Amino acid sequence: MGHREGIFGFVMAGFGSRQRKWSAGRFVALALGVSAPVLFWAATTYAPDNWSWQHLTQPLAAVNAAERQFDGTAQQAEQRTPSATSTTPEVMPKAPPPLGTRRPLSEVPNDGSPEGRLLEVYRLIGEGKMREALARAQKLTQDIPNFQLAQLTYGDLLLAQTMPLQTVGNAPSTLSDKASERIGQLRTEALRRIAALQERPPVGAIPKSFIELPASTRHAIAVDASRSRIYLFENRGNGLQLVDDHYASIGKLGAEKSVQGDQRTPIGVYYITSRLEPSQLTDFYGAGALPLNYPNEHDKRLGRTGSGIWVHGVPSDSYARSPQSTDGCVALANPELKAIMDRVQPRTTPVVIARQLEWVEPQAQEGERRSLRNLIEGWRVARSSGDMNRLLNFYSPKFSSGAKDLSQWRQQLSQEAGTGRARNLQIKDLAILAWHDRSDLMVVTFGEVAENQTTGVIKRQYWTKEDGLWKIFFEGVIG
Template sequence: MFSARRPDRSGVPGGSALRRHAAGLAFTLAATSLAAHAQGEKLRHIGQAKPGKTARAATPPAVLRDGLAETRLVEVYRLTGEGRTREALAKAESLARDYPNFQLAQLALGDLLAARVRPLRQMGDVPALAAGDAAAPRAAGDAAAPRPVADVLGELRAESRQRTDALRARPPAGAVPAQFLEIAPRSRHAIAVDASRSRLYLFENTGKGLELVADYYASVGKLGIEKAIEGDQRTPLGIYYITSRLDAAKLSDFYGAGALPINYPSPLDLSRGKTGSGIWLHGTPPDQFSRAPMATDGCLALSNPDLERILRTVEPRTTPVVIARQLQWVQPQSLQPERQKFEAVLDAWRSAKSRGDMQRLLAFYAPGFESYGKMPLADWSRGLEAEARALRGRELQLKDKSYLRWTDTADTMVVTFGEVAAGARTGPVKRQYWMRQGNQWQIFFEGVIG
């Protein structure tokens, strides 16, 4: 990132000693600021905000809008790579002043100051004398051992790589993640997370389909992804929905601007014996702009300005969240054949229920089917039969349909729709989980969600 050419010593008053001192301070501030909050999630819980202090006190000013800090940091990188170090230094100073808690901004500033004294071998090239065996302190009250500055610098370098790599490898124009076969109009937004790039993508559901409107750096679990059990410090993979919006005033400062819980474990997770709870999209403490790529206990952590945009935008219960190891981007028209194939399967289920053909209808349900409360198929079938009788020959209509496909060791479909009998104005909103068994799709979970 930074040039190793002859240092530019102009424009820094006070001589080489002052320049070395300023560079060392910038490195140390960046490292200790990050480490002060690189601790486990949920160390403080709901309702434990400090007395007399509300989340409003931590709200950044309007100038700190979503995505702006990253855009300005990348501009510093670009100018530095072009050898325009004076311009880069001015922009780095401005960025660090506007975002004093942005450790990467402080590190970039430190590098640019140090480059005036000596060539740099890497980002955050702290001299051995300055680094030594120094350790960055933990937050007040945290009994964990201090962390070596070298470890913190390594996390900052990883964060920088993830940010720049994701910005270089942009999704193709008009492309969407392959999981989004169809999103109902009532779902006004959708979220997809690419864990390999530490990136969250926010979509708006327009009349012309999904439109990518923003994307942000996001941290995942300390031990990576594929959550399986409670406390494994991994972020789950799969298809989820935002369940609620948690007010920052009722949370500790650790969660920053607020939180959006998702419905982990999903019915698919439960069918696989996965455990755990409390997976949120949330912010960061007021004195920490962002976290390392792998830093949470399983949640997704974003900077507060970025999270605030999402909090203002998405709707609980209707916003899907896809969390993938690596997103596969496709053009929407390429999804049409699979969407039509599954549409035919769902229509056959609808037709069987409309006609009260219980033998045909039950053939769509897997032997291991369960509903909420672990209701088995034998009990669920009695409810199905009662619903079919209540139709009295009226055709069943499925409205506001969403199909989200998840493929790993199995091929599954998460389906949401409003179920309305002909002549009726409203009906229940249902969610089904289907799994492909050979050439046949079968329902292994169904429940009313609204």
């Protein structure tokens, strides 16, 4: 008997009947992604006398698909050459750091989503309502058979009919390394999901990076790597409002991407550049993708390499991926990605990715917002006046724009001032987003409209603090 067969024999030995042994084995199989031949062995060894293949409510295709995902043999378009200097996984906490007041599971509403339904099962378990929890878990696995964490929970509940459970994924210690790793990933996924719904951001709070967004920016996205969570905000008349959030996966080796193929997710402020439909992609990306502008100008300045960082879905034979399982992208369930893609607009939607988001009340940022507005207004006045000495005080000695250094940039500014093109420039649709990466940084996007004109160009500037003063190190036209 092979090792995986031994796993089934050990797990199912605790079940009092052949029917229960078969049921538990089936859901452990779906959760771990073991092979169809092993499932056939388990069925023929432990199935009830009146068993037939019609009893299998989950198609064998789901088991085969789970195996492909588990063994890493699914076609992956994200393949890159691993970095020789960055192969140690980042140790991310299984349970994320506290966000706010933790509410009991009994107070977590069931919104009808697969995650909400799973949390409802956990709540029922906590209340000792095992029969009801079992029925809910069974229905969830029937509705979404490729939701592996739900399958594992259902297997736990079946096992609980004959023996006490010690943890999520109450599997034997003799599991193979791969199976043990997968169980650990599912446990971490469960903890991240529970924590995200128990510890909510303060009502009305927003990530600190969102300093100012114009009305033309309808939505904004933030990703908290420590919580495996993606947050969607809507820009309403009274400011940003959190409208949705979902479980999400990041890079296999954690966060802070620096080189091509390091399997890490970048940290910083980015923008969605385009929208890719499933018809343009392989099935690996699921419901589609939202490419980001990594590397941004700050990343390039630091020599960071790599590309193809997207927010995307998962293969159609999967429901979700483990917390750290991508090659650097942010991945989430297909229905949830589709809901985001239907709302956001490329080019104007910012995406903040942080190790841990810092949440603040919008009014607490008013002083900083006013100060940065005044700074940018000072730049505008200097540019409109044609005072080169005053204007150049806003630029870093290390400034670059494409192939132009500061000296060449000065020549361009002088030419524009001489022709009067910069006279009485107006700024419209100002967006300011800030973050910290070795220094304080901000990216500023605005429409620049000349005197007596109704339209103009869209500019983007990257600023950093040098010796305590804000300086522009990149400026360019993006539209």
